[in-house]
Amino acid sequence: MLTLVSTLAALGLGAVPPEPIVWYTCPVEPAGPVQRGGGMINDGWDGPGANATTLYWHIENYSNDLPAAQQRDAYIFVLATWASVVQIHFVEIAAPNWNRSIDFRWATGDHCAIEAAECGVAECAFDGPGGTVAHAGFPPGAASVCVNPMSESFAGNVHFDDAELYEQDVGNPGVSLMLVAAHEVGHSLGLIHDEGPGGPHIMRPTVSSADGMQAPSASDIAHLQQGYAAGIGSVTTLEDSGLWVNSAWPGASNGLAGNPFRTVSAAVAALPPQNDGITIHVLGGSYPGSLTIAVPCTITAEFGTARIGH
Known part of the structure; x- marks a missing residue:
C-alpha cells in the first residue's frame, strides 16, 4: 500500500511543486513486526519451492482520472514486467472474484461492501485525498495488518483509492498508476517491502510524484525468484x-x-x-x-x- 504525505490541494491549480510529492508505502505489511528487508511472505501461489504457475487477472472498473485504455495498458505492462523475470502466466478473464485471480478495482472510503474480508478492519478503509493511495492482498493464507489470514476472496486483489489523483506514469502532479500497480502486484505475488541496498526497488517503501515506472531491481527479481521459477512467463489478454x-x-x-x-x-x-x-x-x-x-x-x-x- 502507498500513502500520500503532501496533498495535491496545497499545490494550487497548475502550480509546479518546489520538490516532489512523496508517498509512503502502505500497511500492506505482514502481521507482526514490520519487515522492510524484502523477500517473500510465504510460498506464493505455486506452493512450496520455486515453480511455474498460472494466475488470472480481471479489471473490475475504471477511474475517471485517465482514459480506460491507458489504465488497461498500464496493467498489461505491469503484469508483463513481472512475467519477464519469473514463469508466471497471467490470463485475463471476464468475471470478478475468481479463485487465483488478481482483480483491479477503484474504490473510495470504507469499501468492505465489495470486499467482505475487509469489513470491520479500520486499516482497510481508504481515507480520501492525501492518505492511502492503494492496497493489495497477499497470496492466500498470508497474514497482513489489513486481513488476517488472507482469504481467497481478497488474496491478490489490488484496490486503488479513487479519491487520489492518478496519471498513467509521469508528467503531471499525480501518482504513477504504472509504478503503484507494479508495487501492489508485487504484494499480490507475495513480495514485502524492501528498503535495502541496491535500489531503487519497485517494492521500496516510498515513491515521489517524480518517480515513474521502472524495471525491477536485482533485489526485486531475486526475492520473487525465491518463490517462483526463474524465466519468462506471459500475459494473455481477452484480445x-x-x-x-x-x-x-x-x-x-x-x-x-x-x-x-x-x-x-x-x-x-x-x-x-x-x-x-x-x-x-x-x-x-x-x-x-x-x-x-x-x-x-x-x-x-x-x-x-x-x-x-x-
Missing part, C-alpha cells in the same frame, strides 16, 4: 483468447474456453471498454430469440453448430 460461449455449459463462467458464458449477450456484456477487438467464440448450443450487438466484435461457431434466432 488473445477471445470470449467463449456454450449454452449447455452447467458451471460457473469466466469467459475462457473451459468456463464459457451461456449466452452471447452475457459475453458481449463482459467485453472490456477500449479493447482492441475481441472475438466471441460460440462453441455450440441453442440460442433462441433475437440478439442485438451494439459493440464491435466477431462471432464464430467453433466445433459445432450454433443456432441463433430460431
Whole structure:
C-alpha cells in the first residue's frame, strides 16, 4: 500500500511543486513486526519451492482520472514486467472474484461492501485525498495488518483509492498508476517491502510524484525468484483468447474456453471498454430469440453448430 504525505490541494491549480510529492508505502505489511528487508511472505501461489504457475487477472472498473485504455495498458505492462523475470502466466478473464485471480478495482472510503474480508478492519478503509493511495492482498493464507489470514476472496486483489489523483506514469502532479500497480502486484505475488541496498526497488517503501515506472531491481527479481521459477512467463489478454460461449455449459463462467458464458449477450456484456477487438467464440448450443450487438466484435461457431434466432 502507498500513502500520500503532501496533498495535491496545497499545490494550487497548475502550480509546479518546489520538490516532489512523496508517498509512503502502505500497511500492506505482514502481521507482526514490520519487515522492510524484502523477500517473500510465504510460498506464493505455486506452493512450496520455486515453480511455474498460472494466475488470472480481471479489471473490475475504471477511474475517471485517465482514459480506460491507458489504465488497461498500464496493467498489461505491469503484469508483463513481472512475467519477464519469473514463469508466471497471467490470463485475463471476464468475471470478478475468481479463485487465483488478481482483480483491479477503484474504490473510495470504507469499501468492505465489495470486499467482505475487509469489513470491520479500520486499516482497510481508504481515507480520501492525501492518505492511502492503494492496497493489495497477499497470496492466500498470508497474514497482513489489513486481513488476517488472507482469504481467497481478497488474496491478490489490488484496490486503488479513487479519491487520489492518478496519471498513467509521469508528467503531471499525480501518482504513477504504472509504478503503484507494479508495487501492489508485487504484494499480490507475495513480495514485502524492501528498503535495502541496491535500489531503487519497485517494492521500496516510498515513491515521489517524480518517480515513474521502472524495471525491477536485482533485489526485486531475486526475492520473487525465491518463490517462483526463474524465466519468462506471459500475459494473455481477452484480445488473445477471445470470449467463449456454450449454452449447455452447467458451471460457473469466466469467459475462457473451459468456463464459457451461456449466452452471447452475457459475453458481449463482459467485453472490456477500449479493447482492441475481441472475438466471441460460440462453441455450440441453442440460442433462441433475437440478439442485438451494439459493440464491435466477431462471432464464430467453433466445433459445432450454433443456432441463433430460431
